[in-house]
Amino acid sequence: MEAVPISRPRAAAGALALAALTAGASQAFAARHHTAPKTDLAILMTSPNAADVVTEARALGLHTVRFSQDAANPKRRPGFAVFRRAGFRMVLTVNYDQRPANGGRPSHPPVGAAALATYRRRLASLLDATGRPALLQVGNEEIAPRFFTGTMPQYVAQLNAAVSVAHRRGIKVTNGGLTSEPVALLTWDDLRRHGHAAEADRFAARAFSDPNDRWILRDLRAKPFRGLRRAALQAGWDRARQLIPAFRASHMDYVNFHWYHHDARALAPVVAYLRRATRKPVVTTEIGQYDLRADVVTADLRAVVSKLRLPFVVWFDADGMPARGLHDAPGRLRANGRAFRAYVEAHRALLR
Numbered sequence: 001m002e003a004v005p006i007s008r009p010r011a012a013a014g015a016l017a018l019a020a021l022t023a024g025a026s027q028a029f030a031a032r033h034h035t036a037p038k039t040d041l042a043i044l045m046t047s048p049n050a051a052d053v054v055t056e057a058r059a060l061g062l063h064t065v066r067f068s069q070d071a072a073n074p075k076r077r078p079g080f081a082v083f084r085r086a087g088f089r090m091v092l093t094v095n096y097d098q099r100p101a102n103g104g105r106p107s108h109p110p111v112g113a114a115a116l117a118t119y120r121r122r123l124a125s126l127l128d129a130t131g132r133p134a135l136l137q138v139g140n141e142e143i144a145p146r147f148f149t150g151t152m153p154q155y156v157a158q159l160n161a162a163v164s165v166a167h168r169r170g171i172k173v174t175n176g177g178l179t180s181e182p183v184a185l186l187t188w189d190d191l192r193r194h195g196h197a198a199e200a201d202r203f204a205a206r207a208f209s210d211p212n213d214r215w216i217l218r219d220l221r222a223k224p225f226r227g228l229r230r231a232a233l234q235a236g237w238d239r240a241r242q243l244i245p246a247f248r249a250s251h252m253d254y255v256n257f258h259w260y261h262h263d264a265r266a267l268a269p270v271v272a273y274l275r276r277a278t279r280k281p282v283v284t285t286e287i288g289q290y291d292l293r294a295d296v297v298t299a300d301l302r303a304v305v306s307k308l309r310l311p312f313v314v315w316f317d318a319d320g321m322p323a324r325g326l327h328d329a330p331g332r333l334r335a336n337g338r339a340f341r342a343y344v345e346a347h348r349a350l351l352r
Helices: 007-031 050-060 081-083 113-130 152-165 179-192 197-207 211-221 231-249 264-278 294-307 335-346
Strands: 040-044 066-072 089-095 135-138 255-259 282-287 310-314 327-329
Touching: 007 113, 007 197, 040 050, 040 089, 050 066, 050 081, 050 231, 050 335, 066 081, 081 310, 089 113, 113 152, 135 152, 135 282, 152 231, 179 197, 179 231, 179 264, 197 211, 197 264, 211 310, 231 264, 282 294, 294 310, 294 335
Parallel strands: 040 066, 040 310, 066 089, 089 135, 255 282, 282 310
Antiparallel strands: none
């Protein structure tokens, strides 16, 4: 990406200032939290057959999976029993009152004191019946209307209600996951607001390197910047911006983001921003790829596990729209799946 011309002394000063900013954030974070000694690495599959998920996880050398349940539905999914028999750990996504809307089956928030009391009671019943998960994720991608129909204050009320229920049972809690583009835009804006315009430009060029994202780069380069031309992404960015101070104030244990960009160098600035802005440890319960490149898998795992040491990392292992998984059939790995397994085998000391 074309950067604003600056002299070498000014560039050096800017780099030092940015390093000081990042170091200061890291020191403040370290003063409040111990770095997780190991990463709980997991997969998320869309297969309705839990036995297939067990087969795939074992082929990759893993024993943690991400699974979901609607807390408003008293019928528990059979996968709970399958994963328990297999001795697997679980990142549990708890949705609520899922019904058709916005082209999918999004969660609908409990609104008002009575509805929140019912939500807490139903969530407690679910957790008591199914056992203690390694991590409780409240909903999925809360800023995306196809997954959550409410406002951001309504989501925060639901999140904090879940925290109170989970913490009484010794369960750690995170949010549903800030999605790739909005969290990258928050990071870009934070760099810019701290006076690091050139670094913000470099970050944007990495985060939005996909040809389908070139319009974002064009909008961000506009002088003066007037926002994004596409209302849906601008709205998602605005919703994410609302959540950052609420996450900082919440007693949730981790802040969660989802990631599908293919330049692993963009991950460190995102994690540094989220740590500094929320004062929470960072996890990703959904990271994946839109192609089958093995080097993308290796680079992303090196970033989030080896370098950033995130406590929880969940890889999206399914063919979607447009995500691509690690397997042709459960346990029959593609080249990117074999790269994933090779990373796991070589880095056992870093993993739970």
